[in-house]
Amino acid sequence: MNVFSTPSGALELTRFPADPRESLRAWDAADDYLLRHLAETGTDLTGEVTVLGDRWGALVTALAAHRPAQITDSHLGQQATRANLRRNAPRAQDGVRMLTTRDDPPARIDVLLVRVPKSLALLEDQLHRLAPALHAGTVVVGTGMVTEIHTSTLKLFERIVGPTRTSLAVRKARLIFSTPDPSARHGANPWPLRYALPDGIGVLSGRTVTNHAGVFCADHLDIGTRFLLRHLPDRHGPDSVIDLGCGNGVVGTAVALANPGADVLFVDESHQAVASAEATFHDNAGPGAKARFLVGDAADVLTAVPPGGADLVLNNPPFHSHQSVTDTTARRMFHTAKDALRTGGELLVIGNRHLGYHVRLRRLFGNCEVLASDPKFVILRAVKS
Incomplete structure (x- = not known):
């Protein structure tokens, strides 16, 4: 177990299944960068918040009070999120919606937070699925380590969501800012x-x-x-x-x-x-x-x-x-x-x-x-x- 200091307080987090023989953390600098950006900019989280690709529940647990929806492909990630919510936010956990990448996405999204996945294909598929729920006022912020964010990553956001830029790197992590363009033609989802x-x-x-x-x-x-x-x-x-x-x-x-x-x-x-x-x-x-x-x-x-x-x-x-x-x-x-x-x-x-x-x-x-x-x-x- 490790302690993640966030703007909303210290969280005791574990991966799933927890293995005492390993010291792998359930969060990294990319999660930290995103949460601190939201706090420092005063991002309005009172609307419908969706978190895509949260690996071990660090983002969802930190934002549990805002009743986010989590979308993940990983059963282990989902189990880790449930365990971390029970440990750190037991009163708020019932308000968190746990969705998989195969479920119907939320009908409306006011804040979309994206933990960039290893698979560019998965990112493409999920952005296509979520694009209809975005509107001109939706705040879209992605996060990842610099080794995970490539020109192809930014081009996907640009093509499917709208105009995209990146932040400076902090502790080898970077943020992605994308402005939804409801009038854009996203093209067909090529998957499966x-x-x-x-x-x-x-x-x-x-x-x-x-x-x-x-x-x-x-x-x-x-x-x-x-x-x-x-x-x-x-x-x-x-x-x-x-x-x-x-x-x-x-x-x-x-x-x-x-x-x-x-x-x-x-x-x-x-x-x-x-x-x-x-x-x-x-x-x-x-x-x-x-x-x-x-x-x-x-x-x-x-x-x-x-x-x-x-x-x-x-x-x-x-x-x-x-x-x-x-x-x-x-x-x-x-x-x-x-x-x-x-x-x-x-x-x-x-x-x-x-x-x-x-x-x-x-x-x-x-x-x-x-x-x-x-x-x-x-x-x-x-x-x-």
């Missing part, structure tokens, strides 16, 4: 994006995949997934399969097509990812294919699949949390996989060779073998004994 998969990847060769904005490698099949698709196990029977961290769902869909008797659970903490996986599955799966879709943390898997109920878990764990490199998510995924698997059940993991997942898997499962490798990636197999 659909494209045909390449040949040579098994049962999904030439089939269509759907990517909603913000999903990793939105316009092409990433090389790690392509490598995994070529080495999926040949299974037949009523297997219970978990695609853990499913992204656009191509891996789980490939398993379902190759094994029509399988019951596949697609899980991701990104609302955009799960929506992509659902579209990809339904566009390609046959009439007998069975699947479920869950937006949640790794620990939420055990609410959908009882402990010891899974035959196979497929996992491509992320190793970034925004700007930080961390194996926290991978560790949680591996532990969840072990709990979910039956005795003799298998976990298949693909990762960059340098991450050394084999060490952690061998320690956790007591075994780990390399199924395939190339100069960049390795596919590991661990069996629950």
Whole structure:
């Protein structure tokens, strides 16, 4: 837990799930810069306030008294916001509206605060969705670290919202000021994006995949997934399969097509990812294919699949949390996989060779073998004994 000193008081904030072994903060200089700007300029927050992309709830918690709406793609970010509101603003938390990027946005926005996301595509999609709610008097302020704000970022604000300028950098953070132009033609929202998969990847060769904005490698099949698709196990029977961290769902869909008797659970903490996986599955799966879709943390898997109920878990764990490199998510995924698997059940993991997942898997499962490798990636197999 760390203390964030804001104009509205000191806040005790944590990420979610809180990990005492890590010292990563739930806020940064970009959050601080934005809140201090609002206070110093006396920005009127009595109208409808919307906060887009607040990572761990620092902005929403600081502004809870103004009853903002939070829009986020991240289940973990939303859970962090709820926990931070309970801790710091218990009386105001019921007034905060918790929305996801898949929900209908507010009909009117008087103040729009944007924490610039890593994904330019997600920013484009969300600005398109929010533009109809803006009016000539809407205050639009974005914030991010200087490494996150590029010329392309400013061009998006300029094209979709209106005239845009930036602040000076303070503690390596920068603000974006955009003036809505209701008469401007914003163009059509290009998301979601659909494209045909390449040949040579098994049962999904030439089939269509759907990517909603913000999903990793939105316009092409990433090389790690392509490598995994070529080495999926040949299974037949009523297997219970978990695609853990499913992204656009191509891996789980490939398993379902190759094994029509399988019951596949697609899980991701990104609302955009799960929506992509659902579209990809339904566009390609046959009439007998069975699947479920869950937006949640790794620990939420055990609410959908009882402990010891899974035959196979497929996992491509992320190793970034925004700007930080961390194996926290991978560790949680591996532990969840072990709990979910039956005795003799298998976990298949693909990762960059340098991450050394084999060490952690061998320690956790007591075994780990390399199924395939190339100069960049390795596919590991661990069996629950």
